[in-house]
Amino acid sequence: MTTQISRTATLNRQTGETDITLSLAIDGHGKSNIQTGIGFFDHMLDALARHGGLDLDIQVKGDLHIDDHHTIEDVGITLGEALYRAIGDKRGIERFGSALVPLDEALCEAVVDISGRPFLAWNISFPREMIGNMATEMVEEFFRALCMSARITVHMNCRAGTNAHHIAESAFKSFARALRMALSCDPRSAGRIPSTKGVL
Numbered sequence: 001m002t003t004q005i006s007r008t009a010t011l012n013r014q015t016g017e018t019d020i021t022l023s024l025a026i027d028g029h030g031k032s033n034i035q036t037g038i039g040f041f042d043h044m045l046d047a048l049a050r051h052g053g054l055d056l057d058i059q060v061k062g063d064l065h066i067d068d069h070h071t072i073e074d075v076g077i078t079l080g081e082a083l084y085r086a087i088g089d090k091r092g093i094e095r096f097g098s099a100l101v102p103l104d105e106a107l108c109e110a111v112v113d114i115s116g117r118p119f120l121a122w123n124i125s126f127p128r129e130m131i132g133n134m135a136t137e138m139v140e141e142f143f144r145a146l147c148m149s150a151r152i153t154v155h156m157n158c159r160a161g162t163n164a165h166h167i168a169e170s171a172f173k174s175f176a177r178a179l180r181m182a183l184s185c186d187p188r189s190a191g192r193i194p195s196t197k198g199v200l
Contacts, residue, residue: 007183009085013078017070019061024082026183028055036060036075038068040132040165041142044172045075051101052176068134069141076142080149087150087183090114095194097181101174106161108170110178113153116200120147124158124171131164139168143175154178 007026014020032049034042037060049056058079062071087093098111108124120143126136147154156175161167186194193200 005088007086007088009082011078011082011085013074013081015070015074017063017066018074020074020078021057021059022075022078022082023055023057024079024086025055026053026083026086028053031055033057033059036071037062037064038071038132038134040134040168041068041072041075041138044139044168047169047172048176050176051173052180054176068138072134072138072142073145076145077149080146080152083146083150083152087114089193090116090200091193092185092189092191093194094182094184094186095200097178097183099174099177099181100159101170101177103166103170103173104163106163106166106170107159108161108167108174109155109157109159110171110174111155112175112178112182114182114200115153116151117153118148118151119153120144121155124156124167126164126167127162128164131168136164136168139171143171 010023012021030050030053032046034045036042060071095114100109122140129136156171158167
């Protein structure tokens with residue numbers, strides 16, 4: 001009988017711009033406790049946890065008197081590093097995941113490879129500059145920071161959409177579902193690393 005390894009990580013990242021404490025459980029129940037000081041970003045991270053099946057606690061003190069950039073980018077860096085640590089050596093995972101998620105008129109697609117190679121291909125644009133107190137350009141910056149720190153390859157596309165809120169939410173949810181698929185355990189793998197190289 002094989003014992004499931006606990007895929008969890010807890011990090012504290014402090015810089016002159018942000019102080020972030022983050023806990024992640026990959027095999028969670030979609031529970032979240034998130035306080036970044038940016039309401040719409042909290043909403044998106046909650047969706048990521050819920051639809052990714054992750055338990056996620058993120059507490060942030062950031063320099064929001066300047067703008068939202070450092071807080072959002074640094075959360076991406078910290079969450080990516082937590083994912084990298086929690087995944088471990090990638091034995092037995094599916095490795096690849098993809099999802100198309102609609103939200104009313106919006107339809108976004110995410111494809112994930114837990115590859116060990118950091119890359120983001122981004123083909124999503126927004127019809128306005130702000131959603132609440134979050135700049136829409138920071139959606140891409142968040143995912144880029146996450147991909148670089150997690151060492152994963154992600155392609156994200158918007159196939160349809162006119163409402164900025166719907167597009168962003170569709171993007172986060174499609175990434176969450178694709179990540180959940182990629183991180184799931186393949187019962188046929190016999191604990192092997194899913195690569196012809198034997199390492200990821």
